[in-house]
Amino acid sequence: MTQTEPYLPRHLVTELEEAVASARVVNLIGPRQVGKTTLVRDLFGHGRFITLDDAAILSAIEADPEGQFASLMQELGPAPLIIDEAQRSKKLALTIKKVVDTDRRKGQFVLTGSSNVFTTTDVADSLAGRMRTLKLWPLSVTEIKSAPVSRLVDWGMQKQPHLSQISEPEPLTRGDYIDLILAGGFPETRTLPLRSRQRGYRDYIDAVVERDVADITPVRKPDALRILIDQMAARTAQEINTSALAKLTKLQRVTVDQYLDILMRLSMLTKLGAWTSGEGKREIKQPKYHFVDSGIACALRRFTDTSFDIDNTPQALGGLLESFVVGELQRALPLQDADYRMYHWRSADQREIDILIDGGNHLVNIEVKASATVSSDDFKHLQWFVKDGPGRGKTCTGLVFYLGREKLSFGGGNYALPVSALWSEITL
Missing domain, CATH: 3.40.50.300 (P-loop containing nucleotide triphosphate hydrolases)
Incomplete structure (x- = not known):
C-alpha cells in the first residue's frame, strides 16, 4: 500500500x-x-x-x-x-x-x-x-468509495422490487465509467498515472506467468501462455472456442484447456457457465469467460481514455463494461442474504442474456448496454425469455444496465438502471 x-x-x-x-x-x-x-x-x-x-x-x-x-x-x-x-x-x-x-x-x-x-x-x-x-477479489467500486455492500441482487430477488428502494445512483458520464474501467481494482496500482499504471499491470502479468503459474504446474511454453492471456483480454465477455485459440497460440487444445484452468485458479479469469432449463436442444452450453480485472485487460490492450472514441474502437467498450458489471456482481454475491449462482444464457437462434443470476424459482436476468440511452427494444430478449422461453413458470426480474442516469421501469418486472446503481445504497 x-x-x-x-x-x-x-x-x-x-x-x-x-x-x-x-x-x-x-x-x-x-x-x-x-x-x-x-x-x-x-x-x-x-x-x-x-x-x-x-x-x-x-x-x-x-x-x-x-x-x-x-x-x-x-x-x-x-x-x-x-x-x-x-x-x-x-x-x-x-x-x-x-x-x-x-x-x-x-x-x-x-x-x-x-x-x-x-x-x-x-x-x-x-x-x-x-x-x-x-x-478476495480486486477492489469493488463500493469498497473504493467506502460504500456499504451492494444489495442489488437481493433487491432483484424480491417479489415486487421498487425503484424507490434504490438511492439515487451516482450521476456519472461515459468518461467517468471509462476511467473506472481503466483504473481496475488493485489497491497499489489503480491510483497511479495511466502510463505508470499500465506498465505496472503488464509487469504484474509477467510476475504471474513467471512465479504463480509454476506453483500450480510447470509450464513448458510460458511465451505461449502470455499470448493466450493477451488473447483472453481481447475476448473478455465472449464464449470461447478453444480449438480456434489452440491454432492461434500454436498449442494443443488440451493445453489451452489446462492453461485456462490455471488462469481461473489464479483468479485472472472467471467463467460463467451456460444456464440450462432442461430444454437442451434450444440452448447453447458453451461457457463465457471474463477477465477479472478491467484495468489489467485495458493495459494488455494498450487502451487509454481516447481508445473508445467514435473514430477509434468504441465497440471495445461493450465487452469491458459487461466484464466490469460481472466483477461488481461477483464481489457482492457471497454477501447477499441467500446463495445465488451466476450464469449466462444463449439460445440456438441467437437470443441471449448477458448475466443470469439463479435464485431457485426466481431469476434476475441482466443485459449490459454501453450506451447512455435505453428503449423497450433493449428488453426484447428478457421479455421473450419469460413469456415464451425457458423462464416460463419462474419469477423473473429483468435489468438493463446502461450509461445513463435515470432509474426507469419498463413494466412486467423489467427495469433500466445506471451502472452506478451497483454501488447505490439499497433499503430492503
Missing part, C-alpha cells in the same frame, strides 16, 4: 471473522497484490505471521513441516498461525490436516495465497467441515 493511498476497508472482513470463529482452517485465496496480506495483518494483529516468500522459512518447513508447526503452535496460544503465500509449500496441506485432525480448536490457521493449497482431492475431502475457503 503506498503512503498516499489510504487503507480501504474490505467487505470480506465480516465473512473472514465468521470463518475464523467457525472453522479450524481458513483459506483466503485471490490474485497477488490484491490486499490479502494487508487484510489479515489488519484483522489478526495478535497472530503469528510467517511468509513462505522467505526462502529460509520455506526451506525449514519443507525439511521438517511437523517439527516446525509443533514449535510455532506451542508459541501461539489461542491466536491463529497466519501463513502467507501458502501455495509455495508442497507439504503444507498434509501437515495442516494432521494438526487439525487431533486439535478441534477453531481458528488455528489462516492461510493466504494466489491459489488453493488444498488441491489434492483426498486432503480437501478430509477437511470438509473443518476448513472455509474465501476469495
Whole structure:
C-alpha cells in the first residue's frame, strides 16, 4: 500500500471473522497484490505471521513441516498461525490436516495465497467441515468509495422490487465509467498515472506467468501462455472456442484447456457457465469467460481514455463494461442474504442474456448496454425469455444496465438502471 493511498476497508472482513470463529482452517485465496496480506495483518494483529516468500522459512518447513508447526503452535496460544503465500509449500496441506485432525480448536490457521493449497482431492475431502475457503477479489467500486455492500441482487430477488428502494445512483458520464474501467481494482496500482499504471499491470502479468503459474504446474511454453492471456483480454465477455485459440497460440487444445484452468485458479479469469432449463436442444452450453480485472485487460490492450472514441474502437467498450458489471456482481454475491449462482444464457437462434443470476424459482436476468440511452427494444430478449422461453413458470426480474442516469421501469418486472446503481445504497 503506498503512503498516499489510504487503507480501504474490505467487505470480506465480516465473512473472514465468521470463518475464523467457525472453522479450524481458513483459506483466503485471490490474485497477488490484491490486499490479502494487508487484510489479515489488519484483522489478526495478535497472530503469528510467517511468509513462505522467505526462502529460509520455506526451506525449514519443507525439511521438517511437523517439527516446525509443533514449535510455532506451542508459541501461539489461542491466536491463529497466519501463513502467507501458502501455495509455495508442497507439504503444507498434509501437515495442516494432521494438526487439525487431533486439535478441534477453531481458528488455528489462516492461510493466504494466489491459489488453493488444498488441491489434492483426498486432503480437501478430509477437511470438509473443518476448513472455509474465501476469495478476495480486486477492489469493488463500493469498497473504493467506502460504500456499504451492494444489495442489488437481493433487491432483484424480491417479489415486487421498487425503484424507490434504490438511492439515487451516482450521476456519472461515459468518461467517468471509462476511467473506472481503466483504473481496475488493485489497491497499489489503480491510483497511479495511466502510463505508470499500465506498465505496472503488464509487469504484474509477467510476475504471474513467471512465479504463480509454476506453483500450480510447470509450464513448458510460458511465451505461449502470455499470448493466450493477451488473447483472453481481447475476448473478455465472449464464449470461447478453444480449438480456434489452440491454432492461434500454436498449442494443443488440451493445453489451452489446462492453461485456462490455471488462469481461473489464479483468479485472472472467471467463467460463467451456460444456464440450462432442461430444454437442451434450444440452448447453447458453451461457457463465457471474463477477465477479472478491467484495468489489467485495458493495459494488455494498450487502451487509454481516447481508445473508445467514435473514430477509434468504441465497440471495445461493450465487452469491458459487461466484464466490469460481472466483477461488481461477483464481489457482492457471497454477501447477499441467500446463495445465488451466476450464469449466462444463449439460445440456438441467437437470443441471449448477458448475466443470469439463479435464485431457485426466481431469476434476475441482466443485459449490459454501453450506451447512455435505453428503449423497450433493449428488453426484447428478457421479455421473450419469460413469456415464451425457458423462464416460463419462474419469477423473473429483468435489468438493463446502461450509461445513463435515470432509474426507469419498463413494466412486467423489467427495469433500466445506471451502472452506478451497483454501488447505490439499497433499503430492503
